[in-house]
Amino acid sequence: MGRGIRTSAAFAAAALVLAACGGGSDDDNGGSSSSGSGSAAEADRSATLRYASSTAPPGLDPHGSITAGLNGSQYIFPVYDRLTMLGTPDDPNASEVSPMLAESWEYSDDGLQFTLQLREDVTFHDGSPVNAEAVKASLERAKRSTFQAGAALNRVESIEAVDEYTVQLNLSAPDATLPAALATGSGAVLNPAVINDPGVDLNLEVPPEAGSGPYVVSAFEPGVSVTFDRAEGEYWDPEAGQLAQIEIVGVAEATTRISGLQAGDYDMIFLASLQVAEGERLAANGQFTNLTAVSRTPTAIFIKPDSPELGDQAVRAALAQAVDREGIGEGALNGSCDPIDQLYPEGMLGHDEDYENPYAYDPDAAQAALEEAGAADLSFGIVYPAGGTQDTITTALQGGLDEIGVTLEGQGVPPAESITVFNQQGFPAATNAIPGEVDPALFTTSAIFSRTPLAADDAELVALADEARAELDPDARAELYQQINERVMEQAILIPICTAQFGYAGAGDIVGLDRLGLTYAAAADFRYVGRS
Structure with missing residues (x-):
């Protein structure tokens, strides 16, 4: 028997990747104080959100250089589902890894095979299936990367599509990092039609059919901003994609972000360490909501x-x-x-x-x-x-x-x-x-x-x-x-x-701020965030 997990278990994959330091407490998930909690049922699905980050999107290739890191992941996570998920749906900043496109995974007894069982209900935005062949093509592309995405897979010797929804990674040596690595850009799954199109440069443009995530890219200016529209059709995770549109703008100056929030130019902003107290002050009058997070x-x-x-x-x-x-x-x-x-x-x-x-x-x-x-x-x-x-x-x-x-x-x-x-x-x-x-x-x-x-x-x-x-x-x-x-x-x-510590301040009608992901990496994943 191999060593693995099933989605019915309370993340036994933590035994493969992480300590029993657990997720779920404020100390573990990075959220030391927050307001703006609320359920997806409260969200206005026609609402939009304009977020001022401290960094601008350099490119949108999940297997590229900067976007492969967790800070750059805020620009790729809306578009590309990954094989696994950082944290849990209820607590995206928990110190664990959960199923995403892969429902389960296991190591062989000798640790040299890592097998993933995929969901069977996911399609790319052109209707083609997210299956083992698509995963194989994506992982082989990531492995060829000379950047972080490839380095994380450097113990993967070969990848096999065992059947339509089973993928096996053959390893040169056991690698306990795989569940976590496949939750980053390394595990982002791309449409083979886009991978095989030599005319597509994902650092310059992202075709709507490129991913299977809750959003598609509708506008992108490298080094300036990116706009995501909610993808048409029914998404496999009904809690995700609560906003009709998200725009992320790179604004380096903290004072400009703060004044822009107060003026209504932005709906939400990132606050660096020295501005955390300002976020708490903005929230004190009830007009804005605030989240303070301890990073890792x-x-x-x-x-x-x-x-x-x-x-x-x-x-x-x-x-x-x-x-x-x-x-x-x-x-x-x-x-x-x-x-x-x-x-x-x-x-x-x-x-x-x-x-x-x-x-x-x-x-x-x-x-x-x-x-x-x-x-x-x-x-x-x-x-x-x-x-x-x-x-x-x-x-x-x-x-x-x-x-x-x-x-x-x-x-x-x-x-x-x-x-x-x-x-x-x-x-x-x-x-x-x-x-x-x-x-x-x-x-x-x-x-x-x-x-x-x-x-x-x-x-x-x-x-x-x-x-x-x-x-x-x-x-x-x-x-x-x-x-x-x-x-x-x-x-x-x-x-x-x-x-x-980092902070986030936003409009008072933002819901799900307690489910904002990637806060420990000074980034923001709006997968479960909406507006009422």
């Missing part, structure tokens, strides 16, 4: 272990001791960034409630350690995304390190360029956020191997990551990720600082 996107100092300035582990450890997490989160960010002293945030497999960071805040000890390491006059450059939370954090870091004689030379760059600049230019450090994920293997890749490629030279870290990805038992897997955390913290390859 910690901000950290990323370090190149082989840089001349920070190549010595003793120097990196001293820097870790000099970071005042409480002061930054509570002071510089006005309580909108919760201190974190380990790699994995609360609610994720690998988080250890009993963990004690070996480099707790102690500026005197940090200064003494730097002197002992011959780095009393340490000076180094750090790059960060300009104009946002990391800008404020870097300024606070500069002040704190200056007190122990360390000169931090910060350089802000456009947010979309910050990681590229760090990896390709001579900066030994970067202040940036780890992209929110559900599965710890995907999170580890984002936090360590994608952001600091030289971590791949740490043989112990690489071996632990490979072993953890292949481990299907949740308890054993949790222990491995705790070992990864201990290794990363001990070597101070990365210094976590705090996990930001």
